[in-house]
Amino acid sequence: MEKKVLLENIQTLDFMALDLHLYLNTHPRDFEALQMYNRVVASCDKCRSYYETTFGPLCSYRSAGLPNWTWSSEAWPWEAPERGDEDVDL
C-alpha cells in the first residue's frame, strides 16, 4: 500500500481510538464502547507495525531492529506540499 494512504488509515484509526478513549473516561461501564475501542486499537496496531517495517519508525524510542537511522532525515509531518509560483497576497 502507498505510504500516504497507509498513514491516512493510521490517522483515521488513531482518531477513532482517541475519541472513544475520551468517551470511556467518563463512561467506563459502557462495554460496547470498550469492545469497539479494543477493535480499533488492534487494527491500528496492525497498520502501524506494517508501516514501521516498510517505511521506518513512527514513534520516538519505540521501534527496534532498525537497519539504518532514518529518524532525523525523513520528512516531518508539518512540511508544506510543493507549491507553484502563484501570486501571493501580502
Added chain:
Amino acid sequence: MWIYERKLEFPVSIKKTDPKLAMYIMDQFTGTDGELTAAIKYLNQRFSMVTSEAISTLNDIGTEELAHIELIGSIVHQLTCGADSFDSLRNRFYRNFRGINVNFLSSGDPITDLYEDMAAEQRSRTAYENLLEIIDDPDVEAPISFLREREIVHFQRFGECLDIVRKHLEKSGMGRI
C-alpha cells in the same frame, strides 16, 4: 512522559501562501484561549482534580491539545512558507508573538476548574467559527473545522466530568450549591 508520533492528528496540506490569514490563526496558538494555554492548563489542573473520570479526562484532553499546538503550528508554517522572500516575514511574525501572557495555573478548586475549562472550549469554538467566516481556502478550512469540532467534544466531556465531580463532592459531604 510523552511519546512523539511522526504524524499530525489531522492532515494539513496547504498549497497557497497567505501570511495575513496566518496572523489571524496565530491567536489560536498563543492566545488566552489558544491550544498552548489549554494544553498546559489542563495538564496542571490534573494535580488538584478529584475523581478518576475527571483526572483522566484532563490528562487525555491535555495530551490531545499538544497535538493541536502542532496542528496550528503546521497551518501557520504552511501559510507563511513558500518563496525564500517569506523567511524574513516569518521571522518578524514569530517575534511579534514572543510574549505570551496567560495564566497556566489551576485554581485548585475542581468545580471552578471544570467550569473554566468548559468556558474556554466554548470561547475557542467561537474563535474557530470566526476564522471559518474569513477562510476561503478549503485546504485551511478542513483542519480548522476539525479543531472546531474537537472543542465541542471536549466541552461535552468536561460537562460530564462536572456532573461526576459534583456528585462525588456531595457524597463526601464537601458539596456546594
